[in-house]
Amino acid sequence: MKLNCILKTILSFLLFFGFSSILNAQQTVDILITNGHILTMDSGLTEYPNGFLAIKDNKIIEIGPHSKTQLFTATKVLDVEGDLVLPGFINTHTHVSMTLFRSLGDDVEDRLHGYIFPLEKEFVSREMVYLGAELGNLEMLKGGVTTYADMYYFEDEVAKAVDQIGMRAVLGQTVIKYPQADAKTAEEGIAYAEKFIKKYKNHPRITPAFAPHGPYTNTTETLQKIAELSLKYDVPVLTHLAESKKEQDVIAQRSNGLSPIAYLESIGVLNKNLVGAHVILANEQDIAILKKYHVGVAHNLSANIKAAKGVAPVVEMLKQGVDVGLGTDGPMSGNTISLMDEFSQVAKVQKQWNKDRSLMPAVEVIKMATMGSANVLNQGDSIGSLEVGKLADIIVIGTKSANMTPIYNPYSAIVYSAYATDVRHSIVDGKLLMEDRKALTIDEDDVIKRAYEFSLKVKQALISQGKPIL
Ligand SMILES: [Zn+2]
Structure with a gap:
C-alpha cells in the first residue's frame, strides 16, 4: 500500500510537471483556427483535412495538422468544426x-x-x-x-x-x-x-x-x-x-x-x-x-x-x-x-x-x-495562399448547409454548389471582420437603409425625366 501511494505521488508530479511544461512551451497567438479542412492554395495545393492555422499580428505564423494545435494558445479560438478554410x-x-x-x-x-x-x-x-x-x-x-x-x-x-x-x-x-x-x-x-x-x-x-x-x-x-x-x-x-x-x-x-x-x-x-x-x-x-x-x-x-x-x-x-x-x-x-x-x-x-x-x-x-x-x-x-509568413487574409466556408452536403471534392463543392452566403468567417490582415456571418466593423442594417433611401432619389429623378424604370 505504501509503495502504491509513493508511486501514485511520483506519477502525479510527473503528470503535473509534464503538463506544465507543455503549457509553458505554448506560444500565444492572436487567432487560432482549429478543426478546419484547410485548402492552402500554395504551389503544391497542400491540404490539411483536419488542420489548424495560427495568426499573430497580421501574419500567418503556423499552419499544419491538428496534432500540433496544442503548441498554441490564443486570445481568440475559432473551432470551425470541419469547415473549409481558404485564402480570401x-x-x-x-x-x-x-x-x-x-x-x-x-x-x-x-x-x-x-x-x-x-x-x-x-x-x-x-x-x-x-x-x-x-x-x-x-x-x-x-x-x-x-x-x-x-x-x-x-x-x-x-x-x-x-x-x-x-x-x-x-x-x-x-x-x-x-x-x-x-x-x-x-x-x-x-x-x-x-x-x-x-x-x-x-x-x-x-x-x-x-x-x-x-x-x-x-x-x-x-x-x-x-x-x-x-x-x-x-x-x-x-x-x-x-x-x-x-x-x-x-x-x-x-x-x-x-x-x-x-x-x-x-x-x-x-x-x-x-x-x-x-x-x-x-x-x-x-x-x-x-x-x-x-x-x-x-x-x-x-x-x-x-x-x-x-x-x-x-x-x-x-x-x-x-x-x-x-x-x-x-x-x-x-x-x-x-x-x-x-x-x-x-x-x-x-x-x-x-x-x-x-x-x-x-x-x-x-x-x-x-x-x-x-x-x-x-x-x-x-x-x-495560406503559407507561413504571408498576410492573414482568410475565409471559412461552412459545410453544414444542404447545398454543401456531401463534400467529396472541396474545390467542386465551392465552385459548383456553394452560395456566397455559405461564407462563415472572414479575416483580413489578421483581424476578424466577419464572425458567423455578422459583419463586425460596419453597421450592416444602417448601410442598407441609407442605400435604400438613396435609391428612392434615383427613382424619383427617373420618374421626373419620364424615363422608364427598366
Ligand atoms: Zn469595368
Missing part, C-alpha cells in the same frame, strides 16, 4: 460604388448611354461614392472577398470606406478624356490620381493606382504619361482592355489597323504594373504580347456574356502563362460583386465554348480566384 478571394475588377445603380437598365440595348452615363452625370458625388463603397464592401466581405481592385471617381472616398471596414484593396482613380464629377479633363484626372497616390502610398492595406478608363477613351499622350508616372510611383495601372468592337475600331483607326493590345505595345505603355480588365478580343499575337510584358488580366465572365461581348480566351492565356485572375466588373454589369457567383459560370462557359467537359476544372477556378488574382495585382508574395 480576390476580385481583380469592379466599380464598387455603382452598387447604388444596380438593377437599372439591365436588359436595355444601349444601357451605357441610356442609363449609366446620365445617372453618373446626375448622381456621382463624394457622398454617393462613399455610400456605394460601403454597400459594396459589405457585399464582398460577406461573399468571401478580402481584396479587390476598383476603378471609379473620387477614389479617395472608396479608400475611406475600405479603411473603415478593414478590407484590402487596389484603388484606381479614373482618368478619361470626357468631363466627370471629379475632373473636367484627363490632365485634371491625372493630377487627382497623383494626389491620391501620394496620400495612400504607404497604407498597409490600400494600394493606390491609376485607372485610365480604356485605350479608346484616352489619348496616346495620356496613356504614355500614366505609364511613366506608374513606374515613377511604382503603382498599378488598371484599365479596360480589348473589351469591345467599338474599342477595336477606334484603336485600329488611330493606329493603322493595330489591335488594342498591339497598339499599347507600340506606344510603349506595357509593363508588369498594367492590369487589363476583360481582354475578350485577344488573338494569339496579343496573348504573346501580354505574356512578354507580364500584363495581368482580370477575367469578368458574367459581365462579358451578359453584355453579349464574347468569351475571353482564358484557356489559351493560362496555357501561355499569362497571369489571369477573376473579377466581377461593376454591379451594373455583373451584377453581384461576390466572386463566388462567378465561379460556376467561369467553368461552365469555358467547357461549352471549347466543347470539352474536362476543361477548366473547379480547382483551376479557385486558383484563379486566389493566387492567380494575387499575381495579377503583383501581390502574390504576400496574399493569395
Whole structure:
C-alpha cells in the first residue's frame, strides 16, 4: 500500500510537471483556427483535412495538422468544426460604388448611354461614392472577398470606406478624356490620381493606382504619361482592355489597323504594373504580347456574356502563362460583386465554348480566384495562399448547409454548389471582420437603409425625366 501511494505521488508530479511544461512551451497567438479542412492554395495545393492555422499580428505564423494545435494558445479560438478554410478571394475588377445603380437598365440595348452615363452625370458625388463603397464592401466581405481592385471617381472616398471596414484593396482613380464629377479633363484626372497616390502610398492595406478608363477613351499622350508616372510611383495601372468592337475600331483607326493590345505595345505603355480588365478580343499575337510584358488580366465572365461581348480566351492565356485572375466588373454589369457567383459560370462557359467537359476544372477556378488574382495585382508574395509568413487574409466556408452536403471534392463543392452566403468567417490582415456571418466593423442594417433611401432619389429623378424604370 505504501509503495502504491509513493508511486501514485511520483506519477502525479510527473503528470503535473509534464503538463506544465507543455503549457509553458505554448506560444500565444492572436487567432487560432482549429478543426478546419484547410485548402492552402500554395504551389503544391497542400491540404490539411483536419488542420489548424495560427495568426499573430497580421501574419500567418503556423499552419499544419491538428496534432500540433496544442503548441498554441490564443486570445481568440475559432473551432470551425470541419469547415473549409481558404485564402480570401480576390476580385481583380469592379466599380464598387455603382452598387447604388444596380438593377437599372439591365436588359436595355444601349444601357451605357441610356442609363449609366446620365445617372453618373446626375448622381456621382463624394457622398454617393462613399455610400456605394460601403454597400459594396459589405457585399464582398460577406461573399468571401478580402481584396479587390476598383476603378471609379473620387477614389479617395472608396479608400475611406475600405479603411473603415478593414478590407484590402487596389484603388484606381479614373482618368478619361470626357468631363466627370471629379475632373473636367484627363490632365485634371491625372493630377487627382497623383494626389491620391501620394496620400495612400504607404497604407498597409490600400494600394493606390491609376485607372485610365480604356485605350479608346484616352489619348496616346495620356496613356504614355500614366505609364511613366506608374513606374515613377511604382503603382498599378488598371484599365479596360480589348473589351469591345467599338474599342477595336477606334484603336485600329488611330493606329493603322493595330489591335488594342498591339497598339499599347507600340506606344510603349506595357509593363508588369498594367492590369487589363476583360481582354475578350485577344488573338494569339496579343496573348504573346501580354505574356512578354507580364500584363495581368482580370477575367469578368458574367459581365462579358451578359453584355453579349464574347468569351475571353482564358484557356489559351493560362496555357501561355499569362497571369489571369477573376473579377466581377461593376454591379451594373455583373451584377453581384461576390466572386463566388462567378465561379460556376467561369467553368461552365469555358467547357461549352471549347466543347470539352474536362476543361477548366473547379480547382483551376479557385486558383484563379486566389493566387492567380494575387499575381495579377503583383501581390502574390504576400496574399493569395495560406503559407507561413504571408498576410492573414482568410475565409471559412461552412459545410453544414444542404447545398454543401456531401463534400467529396472541396474545390467542386465551392465552385459548383456553394452560395456566397455559405461564407462563415472572414479575416483580413489578421483581424476578424466577419464572425458567423455578422459583419463586425460596419453597421450592416444602417448601410442598407441609407442605400435604400438613396435609391428612392434615383427613382424619383427617373420618374421626373419620364424615363422608364427598366
Ligand atoms: Zn469595368
